[in-house]
Amino acid sequence: MTGDLPREVLDAVRRMRLVGPDETPQTEALSGGVASDIWRIDAAGGPFCVKRALARLKVAADWRAPVERNVYEVAWFRVAGALVPEAVPAILGHDATAGLFAMAWLEPSRHRLWKADLLAGVVDPAVAWAVGDRLGRIHAGSAARPELAVEFATDAIFHAIRLEPYLEAAARAHPDRAEILHALVARTAATRRCLVHGDVSPKNIQVGPHGPILLDAECAWWGDPAFDVAFCLNHLLLKALHVKRAAADLLESFDRLWAGYRARVDWEPADAVEARIATLLPGLFLARVDGKSPVEYLTDEAERARVRGKAREWLAEPVERLAALRDDWTREIAG
Template sequence: MKVTTTQLDIEQPEQLLAWLQESGLIEPDEQPAMQPLSGGVSNRTVLVQRPSGQAWVLKQALEKLRVAVDWFSNPERVHREAMGLRWLTQLAPPGAIPALVHEDHAAHLLVMDAVPQPHANWKTMLLAGQLDSNHVSQFARLLGAVHRRAFERRSEVAPAFADDSFFESLRLEPYYSFTAGQLPPAADFLHRLIADTRRQRLTLVHGDFSPKNILVYQNRLILLDHEVIHWGDPAFDVGFSLTHLLSKAHHLPARRADFAAAAGQYWQEYAATLGDVPWADALEPRAARHTLACLLARVAGRSPLEYFSAELRARQQQIVTGLMQAPPQTISTLIQQFIERL
């Protein structure tokens, strides 16, 4: 069976097998195990396990995302992710990034090493109340290392990631612009934040730094999903990631104090890892604003948190729009004010 790369659907086993053979990635008579993976809205994702024991994950970008509202994005973004894999292996702590194996521009897909079993998704662990301060520390140091080292190598990294169109279509529009259109009381805050974000070109920004994109293997955190990586404002990554710890504090009242403490630990260890880069001192107030914006976007934007009830969404929306009237200037103040209002 011969499949043209423009028609390839890697979730169809016969098509995927033919592509693997034609690409020379496996032997002509080889029969690997192929298992579609769930959870993502923007890609087809399949685990391929070879008889030799070698295992890969294949990602093929979708033009129309799998969400309830119409949401489109150029499938070329998977090649931005491939570039991200190449660079992040140099910038992140050792072992934190899977290796890139192959890239197919016509089919908009990449092949990378699979994280060995047994592993667990960090988001799943957190929702089960499995909060480990060592994991929080690794999460903070991973982001801080990428931000600092990319800045140190900015003459090489900045030109490679100057295009922020995927960040615009997958983050600023669905998270901030869409939410502003839904909630007039927050519109001015969000529009000003969008304009400020576009002005800040400081370091490599992951854009999807979230527990759902972290696998825990042998007590080590491994980061996935780099398709919105770009040269921009690191405050977005901080706010985007803090949102998940604070939202879980909201969702799990029995562990509220623990998640609030984890959020504070995360910021402190990130800032310590970042060190004395020239823009570090001005980062915190922007990070606080991005945290507010993301807390709101995850209950009122195009991609709401699926584990929140309607009641929790309404409560978080009320709290955050209130805090936006006089935004906290520090992360510790933001955490305190958010938790007090729950």
């Protein structure tokens, strides 16, 4: 049936020639994202996935973002796919007017959602290393192509869907840390090194037969690679608090992701990247309890208070080495 597929989406995939003019494909609306509508379409040529950006995100707060980010997401996939083909899904078609694109369907029986694995306590640090390695290869490859800065001059979009709802929202919730958080916003916005994904989160990573695959590049931006790494490492620390039986493996995954990534840093000194990651991470840590997009699994107020307290401490007394953050958090969650 196509009852859950808007007519304009069906028309777009027909224009892409992914569905025949007289074909009535089976369709299914998929859940999982807050920023887009996503469907599986079972056409005569096989299944594929369609994604359409939303102007108002599906969260409790009033969070709006430009729908033209869809164009940059497709462009990110194409650049990243040329650099590390195994790290992204194949793009099958794009309709900029309709604000949507089609990509290869990743069969769930062969592709596990990394977030689901981690929350279930199924933690393989080798996966984290591969995420870091692939992300580092994309950053390094794009840093060698400075002409991409013009194509991905998406500062306004990145501010609207990353810096404002995370760091600036956290600053409003914590006025006594606002100056520090706004300084992180300014530094991040001014740092331009390579092509940034912007949403490297376990919910956007499928682990397939050939390793991790990055999805959801709506925040694509020419900017600071530290944002991508801090964004993902943040999730590993949060899950180490929540999934206590897997805390040791999650903390090892934190180390392994950074190790895989660090080995690929060649566009600037690795210590400089690490310092930006380590000082940005506390702001993102705080944002995941007091920003516009809090993580849904931290429902226990005592857990949220521990995140909030440690984030505020790290913001006030910043450290520039990730091992120091990891060690401090290890002591915190062991107590």
